Amino acid sequence: MNNLGWFENTVLWMVISGALLIVCLVNKLLFAKAARKRTAALEQANRELLEQRKRLESINREMEANFEELKRLNKQLEIADKRLSKALELLYQLSDPNISAKSYFANVLTFAIEIISSADKGSIFLRSGDKWRIVTAVGHDIERIAQMHLTVENFFVPSKALITKHLKEWHRAHDSPADFSTWTEFLGDIRETLVVPLKEGEKVFGVMNLDISYESPHHFSNEDLKLAQRFAKMASSFHMLREYSRREGQFHRKVALTIVKALEYYDTYTRGHSERVARYATLVADKMKLPRELIRRLYWAALLHDIGKIFVPQAVLNKPSKLEDDEYKLVKIHPVKSEELIREIEGMEDIALWVRHHHERWDGGGYPDGLAGEAIPLLSRILAVVDSFDAMTTERPYKRALNKQEAIRELLENAGKQFDPKVTEVMIQLLNEMKESSDHKMPEKEYF
Numbered sequence: 469m470n471n472l473g474w475f476e477n478t479v480l481w482m483v484i485s486g487a488l489l490i491v492c493l494v495n496k497l498l499f500a501k502a503a504r505k506r507t508a509a510l511e512q513a514n515r516e517l518l519e520q521r522k523r524l525e526s527i528n529r530e531m532e533a534n535f536e537e538l539k540r541l542n543k544q545l546e547i548a549d550k551r552l553s554k555a556l557e558l559l560y561q562l563s564d565p566n567i568s569a570k571s572y573f574a575n576v577l578t579f580a581i582e583i584i585s586s587a588d589k590g591s592i593f594l595r596s597g598d599k600w601r602i603v604t605a606v607g608h609d610i611e612r613i614a615q616m617h618l619t620v621e622n623f624f625v626p627s628k629a630l631i632t633k634h635l636k637e638w639h640r641a642h643d644s645p646a647d648f649s650t651w652t653e654f655l656g657d658i659r660e661t662l663v664v665p666l667k668e669g670e671k672v673f674g675v676m677n678l679d680i681s682y683e684s685p686h687h688f689s690n691e692d693l694k695l696a697q698r699f700a701k702m703a704s705s706f707h708m709l710r711e712y713s714r715r716e717g718q719f720h721r722k723v724a725l726t727i728v729k730a731l732e733y734y735d736t737y738t739r740g741h742s743e744r745v746a747r748y749a750t751l752v753a754d755k756m757k758l759p760r761e762l763i764r765r766l767y768w769a770a771l772l773h774d775i776g777k778i779f780v781p782q783a784v785l786n787k788p789s790k791l792e793d794d795e796y797k798l799v800k801i802h803p804v805k806s807e808e809l810i811r812e813i814e815g816m817e818d819i820a821l822w823v824r825h826h827h828e829r830w831d832g833g834g835y836p837d838g839l840a841g842e843a844i845p846l847l848s849r850i851l852a853v854v855d856s857f858d859a860m861t862t863e864r865p866y867k868r869a870l871n872k873q874e875a876i877r878e879l880l881e882n883a884g885k886q887f888d889p890k891v892t893e894v895m896i897q898l899l900n901e902m903k904e905s906s907d908h909k910m911p912e913k914e915y916f
């Protein structure tokens with residue numbers, strides 16, 4: 469190297485520097501190209517990702533829409549299911565003796581308003597004789613309407629179902645000013661009414677009104693009219709079934725009363741006793757919230773409980789003084805004889821059993837079987853309390869009649885000994901609620 473001159477050295481350095489520069493430039497160019505390529509690839513990937521994201525978003529939207537639709541369908545199914553079970557319930561209740569007419573009509577009306585969604589209020593009226601009375605209402609002041617004097621002349625009843633906007637005008641033309649002002653209150657905010665007569669054959673016995681308020685944007689359609697007629701048919705069927713069984717029940721009741729009256733001629737001391745016991749017993753059972761059908765059957769049991777006395781010699785039954793032991797033994801056969809007679813009638817086996825045990829005592833000292841506590845059928849325990857109360861408050865040649873307060877004391881004294889304490893408590897509550905003068909005139913509940 470030392471042999472080279474500075475010129476050669478300089479040239480050599482320049483060549484090396486140039487070569488390095490060229491390498492750098494080529495490298496830079498190559499790098500830039502690779503970077504461009506990478507950027508293009510990244511951009512492409514990004515575009516694809518965006519595409520994919522768009523596709524996913526659209527799928528997501530579709531799924532959300534499907535989910536909403538499913539939710540809606542599910543809700544509709546739930547509603548349809550609820551409505552179906554409600555309709556089935558109404559059908560079942562048609563022959564359910566435990567449901568009152570008032571409850572049945574209330575159920576029909578509520579369901580009709582739910583199904584006929586244009587309606588937001590409603591009422592059902594029934595005819596009795598020449599008068600009309602409200603039975604149930606939704607969205608109306610039932611107490612207020614119940615005070616109105618509704619007659620065949622001033623109550624609107626079409627012969628077939630119709631939609632009207634002129635109910636108010638009709639009342640203006642047919643009502644007294646006082647009644648019209650109440651009707652105005654009642655119909656004040658009603659724009660449209662669907663009126664369906666409830667019929668038994670051709671005889672109109674009731675009316676169902678469905679109403680649309682002024683603030684509602686809806687109107688009744690012909691479809692609504694047809695639906696309402698179906699509900700009216702349901703109410704009519706219920707009414708006819710109930711009427712039939714009521715008439716049949718009244719017939720049986722008259723026959724039973726005639727038999728009881730025959731017994732009363734035989735045993736003068738039972739005069740009026742069976743009917744009073746039947747009234748007390750149904751009231752006690754009603755207060756104890758027993759099922760309606762059970763109360764109805766208890767009425768029969770009470771009416772017939774002493775029928776077996778027909779087997780006891782008349783001289784013993786009508787003896788004006790206290791009975792001897794032998795005579796008392798004869799009297800004690802009557803619950804078994806009552807049972808035997810009633811058991812002859814098909815379908816009255818439960819009644820026969822309650823009657824058999826109406827002289828059992830809570831402490832087990834009664835007859836004929838010496839049952840104690842809850843082993844005695846509940847309805848027999850009710851009969852025992854009301855039967856004894858009536859005997860206490862009735863005069864006999866050998867004893868005076870106790871007044872109500874004395875009888876209550878006697879009942880309390882014997883609660884837990886002769887009588888079921890719970891039944892005694894209910895009986896005393898009932899007696900305390902009664903007016904002094906109505907001791908033997910307890911109101912009879914409508915179970916027929």
Ligand SMILES: [Fe+2]
Pocket residue numbers: 773774802826827855
């Ligand atoms: Fe008796």
